[in-house]
Amino acid sequence: MIPENPIIGIIGGKGRMGRWFHNFFSSSGLEVLISDIDTHLSSEEVAHQSDFLIFSLPMDVFPEVVEKIAPLVPEHKAITDLCSLKERQVACMLKHSKSQVIGTHPLFGPAEEEIKGRRVALCPGRGGEWLKWWSDLLTQHGAIVTNVLPSEHDRIMAWVQALNHFILLSLGKALEDEGMDLHHVVALSTPSFERQMEIVGRLCKQDPALYSKIQMANPYTDKALSSFMEHGSKLMDIIHTKNNDKFISIFEEVQHFGKVLLQTKEEKT
Amino acid sequence: MIPENPIIGIIGGKGRMGRWFHNFFSSSGLEVLISDIDTHLSSEEVAHQSDFLIFSLPMDVFPEVVEKIAPLVPEHKAITDLCSLKERQVACMLKHSKSQVIGTHPLFGPAEEEIKGRRVALCPGRGGEWLKWWSDLLTQHGAIVTNVLPSEHDRIMAWVQALNHFILLSLGKALEDEGMDLHHVVALSTPSFERQMEIVGRLCKQDPALYSKIQMANPYTDKALSSFMEHGSKLMDIIHTKNNDKFISIFEEVQHFGKVLLQTKEEKT
Numbered sequence: 001m002i003p004e005n006p007i008i009g010i011i012g013g014k015g016r017m018g019r020w021f022h023n024f025f026s027s028s029g030l031e032v033l034i035s036d037i038d039t040h041l042s043s044e045e046v047a048h049q050s051d052f053l054i055f056s057l058p059m060d061v062f063p064e065v066v067e068k069i070a071p072l073v074p075e076h077k078a079i080t081d082l083c084s085l086k087e088r089q090v091a092c093m094l095k096h097s098k099s100q101v102i103g104t105h106p107l108f109g110p111a112e113e114e115i116k117g118r119r120v121a122l123c124p125g126r127g128g129e130w131l132k133w134w135s136d137l138l139t140q141h142g143a144i145v146t147n148v149l150p151s152e153h154d155r156i157m158a159w160v161q162a163l164n165h166f167i168l169l170s171l172g173k174a175l176e177d178e179g180m181d182l183h184h185v186v187a188l189s190t191p192s193f194e195r196q197m198e199i200v201g202r203l204c205k206q207d208p209a210l211y212s213k214i215q216m217a218n219p220y221t222d223k224a225l226s227s228f229m230e231h232g233s234k235l236m237d238i239i240h241t242k243n244n245d246k247f248i249s250i251f252e253e254v255q256h257f258g259k260v261l262l263q264t265k266e267e268k269t
Numbered sequence: 270m271i272p273e274n275p276i277i278g279i280i281g282g283k284g285r286m287g288r289w290f291h292n293f294f295s296s297s298g299l300e301v302l303i304s305d306i307d308t309h310l311s312s313e314e315v316a317h318q319s320d321f322l323i324f325s326l327p328m329d330v331f332p333e334v335v336e337k338i339a340p341l342v343p344e345h346k347a348i349t350d351l352c353s354l355k356e357r358q359v360a361c362m363l364k365h366s367k368s369q370v371i372g373t374h375p376l377f378g379p380a381e382e383e384i385k386g387r388r389v390a391l392c393p394g395r396g397g398e399w400l401k402w403w404s405d406l407l408t409q410h411g412a413i414v415t416n417v418l419p420s421e422h423d424r425i426m427a428w429v430q431a432l433n434h435f436i437l438l439s440l441g442k443a444l445e446d447e448g449m450d451l452h453h454v455v456a457l458s459t460p461s462f463e464r465q466m467e468i469v470g471r472l473c474k475q476d477p478a479l480y481s482k483i484q485m486a487n488p489y490t491d492k493a494l495s496s497f498m499e500h501g502s503k504l505m506d507i508i509h510t511k512n513n514d515k516f517i518s519i520f521e522e523v524q525h526f527g528k529v530l531l532q533t534k535e536e537k538t
Contacts, residue, residue: 107459121457146456156453159444160462167436168461170504172523174496175428182533184425187415188390190376192437193429195468197534199461201527208520209513216511225505227446232439232501236494239435242485244478251477254441254469262470264451 001076002051002133008032009050011043011057011065016110016207017082018056024115028137047072052130054104055081055093059213063092070097078130080104084214085157086123086150094125101125102134103150105157111205116142123150158220165203165211166225172200270345271320271402277301278319280312280326280334285379285476286351287325293384297406316341321399323373324350324362328482332361339366347399349373353483354426355392355419363394370394371403372419374426380474385411392419427489434472434480435494441469 008025012018013034025032033050035043047053047069057065062083070093073079078100083089090103103123112118120143124131135145148156175185189197215221238246277294281287282303294301302319304312316322316338326334331352339362342348347369352358359372372392381387389412393400404414417425444454458466484490507515 107457112460119457119459144456146453148453148457152450152453153457156449156457159447159449160454160458163440163443164459164462164465166501166504166508167440167465169519169523170497170501171432171436172526173500173504173519174432174493176522176526177496177500178428178493180425180428181421182530183537184415184417184421185429186530186534186537187413188376188388188417188422188425189429190388190433191381192468192471193433195464195471196433196436197527197530199464200523201531202461202464203520203527204524204531206520206524208517208524211520212513212516215508215516216513221508224443224447225508227443228439229498229501229505231442231446232435232494232498235435235439235442236498239484239490239494244481244485247481247484248477250438250442251472251475251480253445254438255473255475255477257441257445258466258470258472261451261455261466262473265455265466268452268455 002129005030006051006133007049009046009053010034011046011053011055011069012036013039013056015056015058017106018054020110021054021056021082024141028141043069044072051077052134053077053079053099055079055083057081057083058210059083059085059089059217062089066092067096070099073097073099075099078102078127078134080134082106084161084210085218086121086153087219090123090125090150097126100127100130102131103153104134105153107160109205109207114142117144118142119144119146121145121153122147123153154218155220157214158218158224161211162215162218162221163224163228165215167228168200168203171196172203271398274299275320275402276318278315278322279303280315280322280324280338281305282308282325284325284327286375287323289379290323290325290351293410297410312338313341320346321403322346322348322368324348324352326350326352327479328352328354328358328486331358335361336365339368342366342368344368347371347396347403349403351375353430353479354487355390355422356488359392359394359419366395369396369399371400372422373403374422376429378474378476383411386413387411388413388415390414390422391416392422423487424489426483427487427493430480431484431487431490432493432497434475434484436497437469437472440465441472 010018014036022032033046035041035046075098080102086103093101105121107119138145279287283305291301302315304310304315344367349371355372362370374390376388407414
């Protein structure tokens with residue numbers, strides 16, 4: 001039922017991720033049709049002429065485009081998206097379509113050269129054939145693909161993306177405010193802090209507008225940030241009151257958590 | 270004035286860092302005398318018989334041992350320490366000695382196999398000859414040595430060590446509380462979060478009791494933690510009120526800060 005060389009359609013094909021996947025499919029030998037502002041083809045034409053249709057759009061314009069375009073795709077074809085959140089996005093695609101539906105979240109940005117070793121979350125929506133095709137194609141190119149429920153995806157992203165960036169931004173702003181001589185800071189970095197600064201440095205590659213949406217549109221963000229800040233407040237109290245025993249027990253708990261996490265990671269690889 | 274093969278004394282030579290440096294000097298071909306609980310030599314004997322005397326002690330017992338032993342060291346010899354803080358420690362060594370004085374902070378733990386590429390902070394205390402000898406020896410073995418004022422050292426350490434660990438502990442505890450399936454967390458990590466989890470994992474190698482002292486004994490810790498938490502609170506408000514423009518401008522400020530930091534690092538290497 002899936003053609004040997006399906007035609008790929010990308011709506012929003014001129015955006016950074018759209019271009020990244022255009023290149024990915026082209027170099028896999030597949031024909032790609034794109035639509036965007038100022039393209040030869042309209043989104044409707046791309047929807048009619050392609051077998052596997054990708055909505056590569058900013059999350060705020062995504063719903064209206066899906067509402068207009070998804071109904072044009074027949075049952076035996078498939079639609080997917082590249083949004084950083086999945087719960088509302090997969091529900092939106094399901095609502096407006098009769099085709100097969102997959103939620104896709106590439107867990108990397110357009111600065112990555114290749115997909116090898118990069119992670120991709122897939123949320124099964126409707127139908128299994130195109131899901132298998134898509135998952136196989138990504139895996140063949142070395143991506144680490146994980147199937148996950150849309151709600152579970154968004155909950156995990158509140159930690160992996162929203163809280164992580166929240167910490168990096170708060171740390172960066174606090175460091176900037178302190179106005180230390182950065183030559184000294186660099187010269188006196190521990191291996192741990194050096195790694196932390198590398199992560200702050202990586203923010204340069206990210207798109208602030210996208211990350212603003214990721215923070216604000218994910219309903220699970222609040223809980224992740226609040227939990228972190230509450231643990232921070234408790235820990236500050238422990239340090240203020242010089243409660244050595246309590247500090248040590250928290251340190252040991254996190255050491256244990258870290259060990260379990262590293263073991264889980266090793267099992268995976 | 271400095272003998273060709275000075276005899277090294279290590280008070281606290283059986284501790285983890287004491288053993289690490291014992292091994293470092295031995296493999297450099299230097300004779301090392303140690304004292305500790307249950308050693309053949311007493312600390313007084315080590316002080317009398319060595320040329321370069323290192324206090325490798327927990328910070329809470331450091332002052333009383335220095336008060337007793339440092340006065341035994343003559344002017345033309347030198348004392349140093351390995352404490353993670355330097356302002357009170359260097360002042361304490363200066364107060365109780367007439368010898369040359371250097372504050373040493375190896376910015377790595379005893380889990381590191383070699384000193385090559387690792388950073389060492391040196392705080393000049395009294396006299397320059399042994400400082401030069403010590404700095405040269407460390408540099409010959411590939412260490413990156415930086416001279417810094419004790420107060421500036423402690424201020425930077427409040428960020429590099431105290432705040433960094435504060436963040437990792439708060440993050441670890443919050444993640445542990447959430448009780449997510451860690452297989453999913455690992456499978457859905459972005460490159461940035463993956464690195465963050467590696468840093469949390471590295472806490473396993475650290476000594477909780479030492480880090481408790483580093484948090485609580487550094488007078489600059491309070492300001493670093495408070496500043497971070499204040500920026501966190503402000504950022505939470507910005508996210509709660511969905512202030513997209515303000516979030517983006519903070520993101521861009523931190524991107525700029527990160528760029529400057531990376532440039533500073535590149536200049537250094």
